[in-house]
Amino acid sequence: MFVIIVGGGKTGSQLAQGLLKEGHRICIIEERDQVIERLREELPEEVILVGDGSSPAMLETAGVHQAQVLAAVTGEDEANLVICTLARFEFNVPRVIGRVNNPKNAWLYTPQMGVDVALNQADILAKLIEEEMSLGDMMTLLKLRKGEFSVVEEKVHPNSHAAGRSLAELTIPTECVIAAIIRKGKLMIPHGETVLLPADEIIAVVHASQSRQLAQVLGV
Numbered sequence: 001m002f003v004i005i006v007g008g009g010k011t012g013s014q015l016a017q018g019l020l021k022e023g024h025r026i027c028i029i030e031e032r033d034q035v036i037e038r039l040r041e042e043l044p045e046e047v048i049l050v051g052d053g054s055s056p057a058m059l060e061t062a063g064v065h066q067a068q069v070l071a072a073v074t075g076e077d078e079a080n081l082v083i084c085t086l087a088r089f090e091f092n093v094p095r096v097i098g099r100v101n102n103p104k105n106a107w108l109y110t111p112q113m114g115v116d117v118a119l120n121q122a123d124i125l126a127k128l129i130e131e132e133m134s135l136g137d138m139m140t141l142l143k144l145r146k147g148e149f150s151v152v153e154e155k156v157h158p159n160s161h162a163a164g165r166s167l168a169e170l171t172i173p174t175e176c177v178i179a180a181i182i183r184k185g186k187l188m189i190p191h192g193e194t195v196l197l198p199a200d201e202i203i204a205v206v207h208a209s210q211s212r213q214l215a216q217v218l219g220v
Contacts, residue, residue, distance in 0.1 A: 001025070004067045004093075006053030006083050007074035008035045011099060013042055015071060020047070027062045029053035054082045056090060064091045073099040073119070081113055088114030144205070151179075151205055157219045158198035168192035170217055173210035179203050 001024045005012045008030030016028045020043070029049045030036055039048050051058040053074070064070065070093045072083035080098045087093040100106045100120040109118035142151040156162050162170055167178060167190055181188045182201035188194070196202070206214050 001068045002027075002063065002066050003069045003071065004029065004059070004062050004064060004087075006070070006072045007080075007099070008032070008039045008048075009073070009075055011073045012071075013039060015073065016043055016047065020044075029058060029062055054079050054086070056086055059083075059086060059091065064093060067091075067093050069093070069095040069097065071097040071099075073097075075101055077101050077105040077108070081108060081115075084109075084114040086114075141203075147208060149175075149205055149207055150211060151203065152211060152214070154202050154204075154215060154218045156196050156198055156200045156202060159220045160218055162196045162218050163198045164195065166193050166195045170196075172217065173206060173213045175207035175210050176214050177205045179205055 003019055003024055003026045005016055005026060005028040008016075008028055012028055012030070016026050019026050026047050027049055028039065028043065028047055029051060030039060031050060031052050036048065036050055049058070049062050051061070053059065053062075053072070064087065067087075070083070070087040072080040072087070074080055074083075077100065080101075084096050084098045087096045095116055096114050097117045097119060098109050098115045100109055100118050103120060106118060106120050109115040109120075139153045140150050141153055144150065172178065178190050180203040181190050181194065181196070182203070183197065202218055204214060
């Protein structure tokens with residue numbers, strides 16, 4: 001996959017490093033001299049493009065016509081929105097992501113402005129805190145299908161209904177699959193006769209609407 005990243009700050013550079021490790025092709029656009037110096041220490045020279053990422057000509061130089069994803073992650077909402085609009089309506093980039101710096105501007109990050117995904121850090125943090133408070137010890141490891149499903153981890157509480165019972169005996173939510181059990185540091189693939197023990201770490205894929213039900217089965 002080829003990804004263009006506009007903005008070489010901490011968010012952009014970490015995104016770039018992660019994508020490169022995953023084997024994706026990237027181009028990161030940045031115009032600030034100090035930031036470019038740092039990027040050259042962190043990233044291969046050939047992926048760095050010096051210039052204004054809100055310029056159509058610069059986006060074309062970056063290879064926007066071949067990009068599957070464009071992420072506008074500068075520190076200015078106005079610039080990010082301009083870049084997203086260009087990417088979607090001028091260059092038809094299939095997937096456009098925009099970083100929200102000021103939560104008050106989040107309402108502008110819409111499909112009408114060319115934005116598929118708005119990265120609102122304040123909103124993400126608030127939702128994570130809300131999830132942790134509502135699900136107790138359950139930890140969300142990964143979101144799937146725009147948050148419709150989650151990969152979660154939870155320990156079996158010693159006083160829970162699940163402790164000492166097999167999976168076949170439990171009322172597991174209908175849209176939930178127990179994918180693995182970590183017991184004393186070893187990963188097990190479970191089956192219906194597998195008996196859950198206190199402190200077992202359960203890895204499950206569950207629909208967002210049934211996370212609390214799963215937490216009640218495994219916890220107290």
